[in-house]
Amino acid sequence: AQSVSQHNHHVILSEAASLELGCNYSYGGTVNLFWYVQYPGQHLQLLLKYFSGDPLVKGIKGFEAEFIKSKFSFNLRKPSVQWSDTAEYFCAVEKGGGNKLTFGTGTQLKVEL
Amino acid sequence: DTGVSQDPRHKITKRGQNVTFRCDPISEHNRLYWYRQTLGQGPEFLTYFQNEAQLEKSRLLSDRFSAERPKGSFSTLEIQRTEQGDSAMYLCASSLATGSRETQYFGPGTRLLVL
Secondary structure (H helix, E strand, O other): OOOOOOOOOOOEEOOOOOOEEOOOEOOOOOOOHHHHHHHEOOOEEEEEEOOOOEEEOOOOOOOOEEEEEEHHHEEEEEOOOOOOOOOEEEEEEOOOOOOEEEEOOOOEEEEEO | OOOOOOOOOOOEEEEOOOOEEEEEEOOOEEEEEEEOOOOOOOOOEEEEEEEEEEEEOOOOOOOOEEEEEEOOOOOEEOOOOOOOHHHEEEEEEEOEEEEEEEEEOOOOOOEEEEE
């Protein structure tokens, strides 16, 4: 069965530090890839997505992610985090044309002032 | 607000009772999904509709669960004879499926607590 792994469950950073959250998936075929964010008290929001083309995709709020097919990875990055980035981040994978999303377990990010 | 809406936002019930949740998707979205999320986990797929048709159901969806989308607009998820293990956040998402590129937009969820 397809699985999505997010190895960092809790991350604590100081403001202005750089961020990289790992995401690996097990499916070998064509995939669509997503990062969602859930801010405290809010619902899941789309951060960025990858369907095809340039493997480096940019999302909202200065986030970006790189798809590395050979590594089955889609890591999320931000050069300089802010206190307002405190949230839970979920990686999700959809098999090409498969419709349903398979989510990782999430990474809880806390940014300290 | 033109996002996905869900009602109720919270539900507390006693074991053995039936509960029903409603989801209103973004207008004109043809696909509607239900997911369940428990503490410390990501959302898990339950079922989805394309217009009125229920196209896939997860093995997580036991016989006590039923979902409908009668007119291809809103959807309901019913749980009969609730069990404590049903306590979770139930999430609805909708999308406009065009080819192989599809983005799902999530609602705020219904948090269910079964006592």
